[in-house]
Amino acid sequence: MxxxxxxxxxxxxxxxxxxxxxxxxxxxxxxxxxxxxxxxGVVVRDSNGNVLVAGDTVTVIKDLKVKGSSIPLKQGTVIRNIRLVEDDAEHIEGNSDKIKGLVLKTCFLRKA
Structure with missing residues (x-):
């Protein structure tokens, strides 16, 4: 073998x-x-398959409704200085200009 x-x-x-x-x-x-x-066991990838690491900048690829906020995240919104969620390859944490404390699925993000 x-x-x-x-x-x-x-x-x-x-x-x-x-x-x-x-x-x-x-x-x-x-x-x-x-x-x-x-x-x-954790390799975080964006929607295009690019590897994401803590501190990267990502862009939202489609309009997203945000729970607990009346402000949606528009396509093209930039999320700077992301943080990886421990032991979870499908989510990242970050802040936009208007909404703080976001947890986003990586399938809706593209590395900038």
Whole structure:
């Protein structure tokens, strides 16, 4: 048997190499074979697949209603200095110019 690592997200061993990426057949998680973030299991990606890190600037790709606020986030709104949510690859925290304390899904964001 080859020395293929277990998936860092679901910890199952049903993984395979696809070029420079490792892919888990069970949960669909993808990571680079030498990726340092793969050991923690959290690689945060935007809607285009770009890796996001704390401190990045992102742009909202569609109008979003914000719970608890009458002001929507418009397409093109810039969120600066984002923070990653621990152990959650689908959410980031940040502030816009008008709304503070946002938690946003990464599928509605694009790296600026």
């Amino acid at each position: 080859s020395n293929v690592p277990a998936c860092p997200q679901c910890t199952l061993e049903n993984t395979y190499a696809d070029g420079a990426l490792m892919i888990c057949a069970d949960c669909g998680f993808e990571w680079a074979a030498g990726d340092a973030d793969a050991t923690t």
